[in-house]
Amino acid sequence: MKTDIYEKMEILANSAKYDVSCSSSGVETNFKKGEIGATHTSGICHTFTPDGRCVSLLKVLLTNICIYDCAYCINRVSNDIPRAVFSPRELADITINFYKRNYIEGLFLSSGIVKTEDHTMTLMLKALKILRYEYKFNGYIHVKLIPGSSMELVEQIVKLANRVSSNIELPSDKSLKLLAPNKTKEKVLQPLKFARDLSLAKEQKPIGMSTQLIIGATPESDRDILKLSSALYDKALLKRVYYSAYIPVNDNKNLPSIITKPPLLREHRLYQADWLLRFYDFSWDEIVTDEFPNLDEDLDPKAFWALNNLKYFPMEINTASKEELLRIPGIGARGVMKIINARRFKRLTFNDLKKLKISIKKAMYFITCNKEFQRQVPFYRENLRLALIKPEPKKLIQPSLFDTSSITGEL
């Protein structure tokens, strides 16, 4: 049976959907006269799917045919699922036409492995060449490098793409061996290291790179995960690490059972912690310690850190430094900028913060404003914790006569 192009699109988008990365940011505007496409420094999310995830790039696989048999992956060779292939030209045409309609910022190209790693990368490179040279397309292109492909191909791809990535997926070699027998962490990171060295040798700004870790498929703690992310950021290897709550797609004795719900809250907390690493100057061993190797689900990581480090608080917002202000729970980078701007002109009170529309719901327990301090909650760890996670008062739902009975299903 021949699949039509719409089915093909649905299959190949469906196969690519577990890749989280969708950013199109961080590239300076690069438009050229008489050509098409430009990137936008902040990135643009063009729409949001019903699961609330952003669509910035046309995220598809060139093909979902694959010779590998990774246990966590929906496209592994032993799965009986519909398979499809785009030709490089077909894909380039769709990309350009989507771009012209302002559906997307560009292309996120990944692929299952057909025949060999090099054969697959050559096909991907062909699509890139059509876009860049033939269509004169300057929009965003993100390519998933295929671990194990030749360095010459990586070099050519890096020249044409805005960002490349390679997914580690599992945070330790032990888990990789168990679930993805064809991969090792070294093998996955090798094309990225190579891409970095390439740009270092040419003294260019390195190409943006990212990776992805699956959360909850294997027993690693948040501490293991954040330690790994932090090491990857420190080595200037990566710009972003993405976290993906594991959604069971295959039944395997080494994986959580197929009815397990994806750990969305844990994923959310990891992103918050990741933000603290990248923008708030926290180190991983401040966020997760030997005593608490996992992030608290009830509290965001910054509030959790503050509760364990009450000696720094309460902080006087009129005198604290920028770095100190950034450590106050509930106050973000924008809030800090506002405070610093405003306090040049006067000593700030709680009322001033309210006028500046800075939320003090969480922050109020950790600050003094012109020596003024909240008095409702005593300054002890347990009291503050309770105050921070106090649930919102529940709304009373009046039962209606016409509700379906939950027991009998009758009206």
Add this chain to the structure above:
Amino acid sequence: MILLYDGSFEGFLSLIYEIYYKKLKPINIYKSLPNEIIFDEIKDIKTDEENYKKVLEAIKTKFAKNILEKILNIFMCDSKDFEMALLEYIVLGFKDAKQLNNINNSCVFYLNSLEKELFKNVHKMYAFIRFEELDDGSLYAKLECKFNVVYFLAKHFIKRFNNQNFIIHDINSKLAFIKIDDNYSLQEVAFFEEPNKSQNEDKFQKLWKSFFTGVTIKERINPKLQTQLVPLIYRTYMTEFFNERT
């Protein structure tokens, strides 16, 4: 006293001139008379080239460069009544230009926030505006927005679609930005007919919808989050939401 002006930047500067030289004390400033009874004296201020140029010159010499830009941006927020705040702002600036950075001052904070709201709307339109290909190969987009954003969109898409011809049609303000090769123009649109789409248009719209369906993770469906991120008001012209309307 109530002051009336024509809603333009030049008109507003003329009004500032009159306020300074005739020592007027307005309690409100309108673009057009509201539908309510007014017991105060109403004064209609005509735009005067000589007067507004004097004020413009004063703003240029006394204020930092980004302040003039901010004032111009505020005029793009034409659905808001920003006039009294802007008047207070300019008076404040003439007294002490440094105070224009003092966000503790309510008019400074209000105008900063309004400008931010404008940029937020502009960014949403960068994202959510959709073009259709017409039978002559040019691209056509319709938009509705509470602010006047055509200028920003034109600048944005000239960079992106540099080798394309396109039209951005603002339904509310009845304006259209048109790019044909290297000629750019902003035109008023009194009435229009739906243009003919190209042969390929349906195919790519359908492909886009297939992609949109395929990329959704069923286990994570969260319509409330989606509505928060793409409010219904933006969906009128968004291809992927077409079939949801009946």
